[in-house]
Amino acid sequence: MLIHIWAPAFRKLRRTIAAASAVLLLAACTGGDDSEAAADDGSGVSVGVILADVTSSPRWKNQDPTYFRDAFRAAGVSAEVQHVAVDGSEFVDVGEEMIRQGVKVLIVTSPDSAGGKALIAGARREKVTVIDYDRLTVGGGADYLVGFDPEEIGRMQGYAMIKCLAQKAPANPLVAELNGAPADNNAAQLTAGHELVLEAKYANAEYTKGPSQYVPGWAPAQAKDIFTQMIGQQPRIDGVLAADDGIAAAAIGVLRGLGRNGKVPVTGQNATVEGLRNVLTGDQCMTVYKRTKLEAQTAANIAVQLVRGQKPPVGAKVRDPETNLEIPFNGLVSLPITAGEVKDVVADGFVEASQLCTGPYQELCRKYGVIR
Secondary structure (H helix, E strand, O other): OOEOOOOHHHHHHHHHHHHHHHHHHHHHOOOOOOOEOOOOOOOOOOEEEEEOOOOOOOHHHHOHHHHHHHHHHHHOOOEEEEEOOOOHHHHHHHHHHHHHOOOOEEEEEOOOHHHHHHHHHHHHHOOOEEEEEOOOOOOOOOOEEEEEOHHHHHHHHHHHHHHHHHHHOOOOOEEEEEEOOOOOHHHHHHHHHHHHHHHHHHHOOOOEEEEEEEOHHHOHHHHHHHHHHHHHHOOOEEEEEEOOHHHHHHHHHHHHHOOOOOOOOEOOOOOOHHHHHHHHHOOOOOEEEEOHHHHHHHHHHHHHHHHOOOOOOOOOEEEOOOOOOEEEEEEEOEEEEOHHHHHHHHHOOOOOHHHHOOOOHHHHHHHOOOOO
């Protein structure tokens, strides 16, 4: 079965695949902090994990490495997990060293297509299987892809913007875009998603498409500078399609300085503590919750099966737009979150109420049912 990149018609299929992955993980697992999990056969590290993005969200440094270590430790499979700076050369160096150490499987979040392609080519020469994690390495030809649907997330942001603008009711609203990193395929897909939703609004002159710019490295500091310039040149900006919660917070900070926070809808994603708080206050229109623990467990499960000589049952595929190769794809479901749904993110254990509902946010948490 072939899925052209992020086709919405297969949402039910992705739910089925994600659920099956969770079940298979439980079947595969038999049972910190250090970079290696327990070895399965005493012959060295079997799986290498390289997460090359530590700036766009706290998850890359604080959550995903732990999820991977726990999953491999529970399965009794040796793994080395490293996160590196968003630097293609460091990413390739770490990956090549893992290959020299004899890993059988690499799980990678590439910082850009050049670094990703170079490492995947080296892995292929040594017959090491590669799993793209969270984003496709365009042109890389990985053996598997595990992640969420960025175009669908972009559509969620677009629909949320329409709803939030309807509540504010500005005439012919001007909508600005603060997109993710220019070298990140996920950022391009996010933009394609919300533009697909809003194109009719622009075509019918219901909305005006405002300034649009990619934010290098998804960095909030860069986003702040870019948005300051945007709104200085076009003060009438009525909505901001921000790619993630960090970028959204940067835009909200600028709007707060102008006394317009809460008046200009701003989107986001990742359901960070900061993002959820901004949603509760009304400064942010929405965020998107991605079950990243399940994402890491799913990728780990595929790696465990490969190490054990099994063929992972991944039926869906995604087409690489550069090579036209069909990559086996295990897609997971993401959820749009507004103030009334923040409690669901907490109930799922992704964020602790004690972390979220402090100080001035405590009353808002009570208002929206996060705490009693």
